[in-house]
Amino acid sequence: ETGVTQSPTHLIKTRGQQVTLRCSSQSGHNTVSWYQQALGQGPQFIFQYYREEENGRGNFPPRFSGLQFPNYSSELNVNALELDDSALYLCASSLGNSGANVLTFGAGSRLTVL
Amino acid sequence: TQLLEQSPQFLSIQEGENLTVYCNSSSVFSSLQWYRQEPGEGPVLLVTVVTGGEVKKLKRLTFQFGDARKDSSLHITAAQPGDTGLYLCAGAGSNYQLIWGAGTKLIIKP
Numbered sequence: 001e002t003g004v005t006q007s008p009t010h011l012i013k014t015r016g017q018q019v020t021l022r023c024s025s026q027s028g029h030n031t032v033s034w035y036q037q038a039l040g041q042g043p044q045f046i047f048q049y050y051r052e053e054e055n056g057r058g059n060f061p062p063r064f065s066g067l068q069f070p071n072y073s074s075e076l077n078v079n080a081l082e083l084d085d086s087a088l089y090l091c092a093s094s095l096g097n098s099g100a101n102v103l104t105f106g107a108g109s110r111l112t113v114l
Numbered sequence: 115t116q117l118l119e120q121s122p123q124f125l126s127i128q129e130g131e132n133l134t135v136y137c138n139s140s141s142v143f144s145s146l147q148w149y150r151q152e153p154g155e156g157p158v159l160l161v162t163v164v165t166g167g168e169v170k171k172l173k174r175l176t177f178q179f180g181d182a183r184k185d186s187s188l189h190i191t192a193a194q195p196g197d198t199g200l201y202l203c204a205g206a207g208s209n210y211q212l213i214w215g216a217g218t219k220l221i222i223k224p
Contacts, residue, residue, distance in 0.1 A: 004156070040200070040217070040219060041216055041217065042120075042202050042214040042215050042216045042217045043157070043202070043214050044214070045211050045212070045214070048211070056211055058211070090156050090157075092156070098206070102147070102159055102162065103147075103157075103159070103212070104159075105156025105157050105158070106156050107154065107155050107156050108154075108155075108156055
């Protein structure tokens with residue numbers, strides 16, 4: 001079975017630009033969660049998608065948005081980038097949307113905003 | 115608001131020493147997970163504890179869930195350089211979200 005893959009692995013943007021990050025979930029998983037992780041910190045929950053609908057959201061502004069597709073892959077979009085958006089963005093897939101479910105993480109997309 | 119506090123935030127010890135990392139909260143969790151993350155990678159699940167008082171062993175790693183399911187510890191015996199990484203605890207809260215600790219950065223020096 002394939003794991004979670006994320007793209008791109010690294011990217012550099014300038015303030016005010018928009019970015020789209022992509023995630024392919026592990027085979028058999030129907031739920032995708034997105035996290036923002038600052039250097040040396042724990043992940044901060046952005047939102048979760050279950051069966052193509054947003055199923056929970058953390059404390060992030062509306063310029064952070066997402067999609068889940070019928071094949072359960074997902075996108076994270078961030079508009080009007082700010083310097084503080086520089087972070088590692090992690091995607092995790094799971095089977096089911098319970099908080100007790102085991103998450104399988106991708107290696108992340110490292111975003112640098114200049 | 116449910117919070118998980120991890121301590122210490124940073125730990126640097128010599129190979130062969132023992133150590134304990136703590137994860138504490140005032141909230142009750144239905145389960146708690148421990149992850150290890152290496153640089154440039156996503157977190158990888160080490161263990162899930164579900165029952166209050168539960169102890170799980172994974173080779174030299176011992177995980178304990180508090181009786182009241184509000185806290186957990188990770189004890190490493192005879193630490194090795196390969197144990198170096200960021201250790202994260204995450205608790206299953208009252209909604210669909212996992213509540214994450216800020217992590218303990220562990221460095222094992224040869």
